[in-house]
Amino acid sequence: MYDWLVDVYFVSPHLFKALITGLLVTTVCSAIGCFIVLKRTSFLADALAHSMLAGVVVGYLFMKLVFGKEAHAPAMLIGSIISGIITVAMIGFVSRFSRVKEDAVIGIMYTGIFAFGGVLVSLFSQYVHIDLLHFIVGQLLGVSDQDLWMMAIVTVVVLSFIVLMFRSLQLVTFDRVMAASLGMNVILLDYMLTTCTAMVVVTGVQVVGVIQVVGLLIAPGATAYLLCDRLKNMLWVSVVFGWTGFLVGYILSENYNVAPGAMIVVVLTAQFLLVFLVAPRYGLLADVQRRFRAIPQQVVEDILGVILRAQQERCGIDDLVTHTQYKADAIRKAVNSMVKKEWLCFEQGIVSFTQEGRKQARRLLRAHRLWETYLQHLGVAEEELHQRAHVLEHLHDEDAVDYLDDKLGHPLTDPHGSEIPEDFEHLVSGEIMTLAILREGHTGEVVRVGKLIVDPVSVGDRVTVGVREDDSRTWVIAVTKSDGKSAEHRFNHEEADEISIRLD
Structure with a gap:
């Protein structure tokens, strides 16, 4: 590679200049592309690249018609920047004041502005001499000294911004709420990052074309994202992939006499697909392997349910196979997994609970019996209650189960008369709970009393929950005042929800 670069420098200086310019574009695109990928604004970068055409044409026309100058680069650059700003502003405005989603607005705006540029080229073809093919695929081999210096300046400015503002950019990218709570001007940082992206796009498109700029902004960052969990590492890896993609694509384009921009993007895409396939943690093969090794959650929960209902909460593998109808290998695999999690003990062929395993099983049983109670209220036939609840209990949404519990009035038993386990997830010493959730024997101190409670209970009173009456619809509590009187x-349920108690 080194010898090849030396040969290029001495034998073909214009190729060397194109190579250096391309590497500058690659470096800055790969770096800022990481933030684009993480913030999921890749489509916006594509929109900026395409909308430039209108700005280039307007700048060209302005200098041609007003000053008689042909292809005035600074004017076209300024026009491109203005076009990008207008595109971003219109996308933001329409997204904010209409019901249309942002991705649809981006698609509408950038295609419209790009098409407007094409219309201008056609209408003023006698004045505007712009090769649309070069605009799309670039003309890397024809870069001028002005292009090189402009790209170098933009690269230094953007990389300096990333280095100096790295901590702030990192926080805004991953947690905007936290950044705002720390006093950071999130909107300003967004605008600064968008401005840097626009600068990179505007200068890059003039050198390497729309396709390569978009490819360099997205592909290296996306490839690095599959390999890295830290932003700092992702930046370096992205630049490395950008460089390798550019150099390999450049060399292949020379050997096969094809457009460098197109070949470079092909190589970048090939890199991404290869990493997507073999990435050790987030690749396709790794995902397939994880899925193959994974144990369905329903198998795990069915095993927990069988053990919970078994005599003395102990049973053998054969019993689990009989009651769950899963294959013995699947049962053993699931049991071994739960033994590693310390949910189960497996000794001498007998499976039993640990404390954590019993907790998980009772959580599942609570969900099952609450769903049965709810389905009965909906009028589902009694013979269908168990099977339907068996399906619903595996929906891992504790909020939904708590909602059912509250809407049903915190029932104590299911339609078959079996006890519904208490909400042990929330009933922890020191936690503040409403009286409605508490069961017989719970004690605590009143910390809040709602407007519905006029006299009997006040903040600071000690309470002991008794046995419910009136078919579990009436809560009975013994209240002890500060003077010792009880x-x-x-x-009722509504009143019990108005009293908050800190559990002993």
């Missing part, structure tokens, strides 16, 4: 009071 009294028994009864509340």
Whole structure:
């Protein structure tokens, strides 16, 4: 590679200049592309690249018609920047004040502005001499000294911005709420990052074309994203992939006499697909392997349910196979997995719970019996309750289960008369809970009383929950005042929800 670069420098200086310019474009695109990928604004970068055409044409026409100058580079550059700003502003405005989603707005705006540029080229073809093919695929081999210096300046400015603002950019990229809470001007940082992206796109498109700029902005960053979990590492890896893609594509284009921009993007895409296939953690093969080794959650939960219902909460592998109808290998695999998680003990062929395993099983049982109770209220036939609840219990949404519990009035038993386990996830010493969730024997101190409760209970009182009455629809509590006097009071569900208690 080194000898090849030396040969290029001495034998063909214009090729060397094109190579250096291309590497500058690659470096800055790969670096800022990481933020584009992480912020999921790749489509916006594509829009900026395409919308430039209108700005280039307007700048060209302005200098041609007003000053009689042909292909005035600074004017076209300024026109491109203005076009990019207008595109971003219109996307933001329409997205904010219409019901149309941002991705649709981006598609509408950038195609419209790009098409407007094409219309201008056709209407003023006698004045505008722009090769649309070069605009799309670039003319890397025809870069001028002005292009090289412009690209160098933009590269230094953008990379300096990334280095100096790295911590802020990192926080804004991953947690905008946290950044705002720390006093960072999130909107300003977004605009600065968008401005840097626009600068890179505007200068890069003039050198390497739309296709290569978009490819360099997205492909190296996306490839690095499959390999890295840290932004700093992702930046370096992205630049490395950008360089290798550019150099390999450049060499192949020379050997096969094809457009460098197109070949470079092909190589970048090939790199991404290869990494997507073999990445050790986030690649396709790794995902297939994980899925093959994974144990379906329903198998795990069915095993927990069988053990919970077994005599003394102990049973053998054969019993699990009989009651779950899964194959013995799947049962053993799931049991071994839960033994590693310390949910189960497996000794001498007998499976039993650990404390954590019993907790998980009771959580599942609570969901099952609440779903049965809810389905009964909906009028589902009794013979269908168990099977339907068996399906619904595997929906891992604790909020939904808590919602059912509240809407049903915190029932104590299911339609078959079996006890519904209490909400042990929330009933922890020191936690503040509403009286409605508590069961017989719970004690605590009142910390809040709602407007529905006029007299019997006040903040600071000690309470002991008794046995519910009236088919579990009335809460009975013994209230002890600060002066030591005690009294028994009864509340309905709505009133019980108005009293908050810190559990002992």
